[in-house]
Amino acid sequence: MWYGDLIDMKLYSDDGEDLYVRLAGSELDSSPKRKKLVLILALTVIPTTLLLFSCGYCLRKRKNEKKGNAGGHARESTYGNFSNVSVKSSDLPLFNLGDVVIATDDFSESNKLGEGGFGPVYKGTLRNGKQIAVKRLSRNSGQGIEEFKNKVALIQQLQHRNLVRILGCCIQGEEKMLIYEYMQNKSLNYFIFDRTRRVLLDWRKRFDIIIGIARGVLYLHHDSRLRIIHRDLKASNILLDDEMNPKISDFGMARIFKGNQTQGNTNRVVGTYGYMSPEYAIDGLFSVKSDVFSFGVLLLEIISGNRNNSYHNPDSNLMGHAWQLWNEGKSLDLLDSSIADSCPTNEVLRCIHVGLLCVQENVTSRPTMLSVVSMLCNEMAIPPPKKPAYSNKKNFMDADSSTSGAGSYSINEMTATEVHAR
Structure with missing residues (x-):
């Protein structure tokens, strides 16, 4: 690529001047054999890479499905069939784990309201003074994060004066917790x-x-x-x-x-x-x-x-x-x-x-x-x-x-x- 007039360098020297031009390697060797080699590599490397990527994605997806189905019927029995219903969980209120820990005084025994098959329940008080009940689900529940969110989002849609209202959930690492309104008179x-x-x-x-x-x-x-x-x-x-x-x-x-x-x-x-x-x-x-x-x-x-x-x-x-x-x-x-x-x-x-x-x-x-x-x-x-x-x-x-x-x-x-x- 030249800018301005193209000038014959011989005008400036009897012996001429050296001119250095930077080119791509493929431009230096355009032999048919090399072109054929490049074509073969392109036709083999690209499909192979795509195939390996697809296999890895499928294996990872299957692994996640097996993990989500851990315990087989146990998951169905403890959390119900909430995975087959599509809901939007984007508006689901998520509580910060640190806030929950502070609200329950680090899940102290003095705040423990009871314990069932799915985990203990604690009384908590948020920074704004609102009282909550925190159900800390056991870690061996076998329920995946997305299914858990789906379930909470569904329950949140249940609006009736004779149903306990769920306020949101807390998810961090292996911790999964449900946040309910607190009932003053227990059960x-x-x-x-x-x-x-x-x-x-x-x-x-x-x-x-x-x-x-x-x-x-x-x-x-x-x-x-x-x-x-x-x-x-x-x-x-x-x-x-x-x-x-x-x-x-x-x-x-x-x-x-x-x-x-x-x-x-x-x-x-x-x-x-x-x-x-x-x-x-x-x-x-x-x-x-x-x-x-x-x-x-x-x-x-x-x-x-x-x-x-x-x-x-x-x-x-x-x-x-x-x-x-x-x-x-x-x-x-x-x-x-x-x-x-x-x-x-x-x-x-x-x-x-x-x-x-x-x-x-x-x-x-x-x-x-x-x-x-x-x-x-x-x-x-x-x-x-x-x-x-x-x-x-x-x-x-x-x-x-x-x-x-x-x-x-x-x-x-x-x-x-x-x-x-x-």
């Missing part, structure tokens, strides 16, 4: 099963709690954007705010259904004995009617103040006792004696009636939550109940041994741990 089992504290829940408050739980489950089954089966309804998962309003919590085992899907099955049964429907405990089949069964057990527990799976009668559980009293025309004897003198008889009998309908052994005989709410809130004709599942402890233990003895089914025993929630 329902903190009151209902304590001889001293149960008197604080008179019939009117108990009835309001029953209705609130029913409406929360109805929202999950029918009114939310996706049909959600909780699969772990129990007294310790019903939290109470400062006005004793019930809020359903802990969606760790929840399953999401799309469209008109109403039931599913699993190879790994998880939950808490005493609340599990027979078709789920024995065969791994679950549906909206599984939650109805759990609600029925919870309803009878709230009325009586007794746990179903630790009822004082050695030959019967709470459901069997309620069924016997129903047949003898003595259903009011089921009522907690601490509040028996101040209860509207018809309302109590209607609640017991609905509870027995919910715990029937036949799935098709159980009402939907829509019918449950209608029957509880209105004076209407209600069909007579049939014999409940596990009507005696022998049947219950048979279901227990049948479930645990099956090769493909097992119980996540950790989830039976009683949680003293916030």
Whole structure:
């Protein structure tokens, strides 16, 4: 490339001047043999590089999928099928680990509210004074980061006055934490099963709690954007705010259904004995009617103040006792004696009636939550109940041994741990 006029250098010297020109190496040797060699190298090196890159990408993707699926059915059983639903998690509130550590005083025992199968729960106070509840998930959960974010984003979309509100999450390294609103009055089992504290829940408050739980489950089954089966309804998962309003919590085992899907099955049964429907405990089949069964057990527990799976009668559980009293025309004897003198008889009998309908052994005989709410809130004709599942402890233990003895089914025993929630 020349700038200006091209001048013959001989004009400046008799012997001429040396002129140095910088060229590419390929310009110096343009022989056919060299051109052929360059072409061969280009046609082999480039495709080989692309092939190696593609193989490496596929292997890494497969490795991540295997890591995300660690534990096989265990992941499905502990965190539910949230991975098949697409949501945007870009707006998901993420808490800084340092802020959470400060809020919980480095997860001190004095701030520990309880511990379940998925990890401990701590009370925390943010710098702005807002109180929170932090669920620190166990590290062996087998759940990937993206699936965890997806689950939290989905739960955050559930907006109902009878569901605990999730504020966000904290993800750093192997740490995965859920941040919830703090419930001042802890959980329902903190009151209902304590001889001293149960008197604080008179019939009117108990009835309001029953209705609130029913409406929360109805929202999950029918009114939310996706049909959600909780699969772990129990007294310790019903939290109470400062006005004793019930809020359903802990969606760790929840399953999401799309469209008109109403039931599913699993190879790994998880939950808490005493609340599990027979078709789920024995065969791994679950549906909206599984939650109805759990609600029925919870309803009878709230009325009586007794746990179903630790009822004082050695030959019967709470459901069997309620069924016997129903047949003898003595259903009011089921009522907690601490509040028996101040209860509207018809309302109590209607609640017991609905509870027995919910715990029937036949799935098709159980009402939907829509019918449950209608029957509880209105004076209407209600069909007579049939014999409940596990009507005696022998049947219950048979279901227990049948479930645990099956090769493909097992119980996540950790989830039976009683949680003293916030």
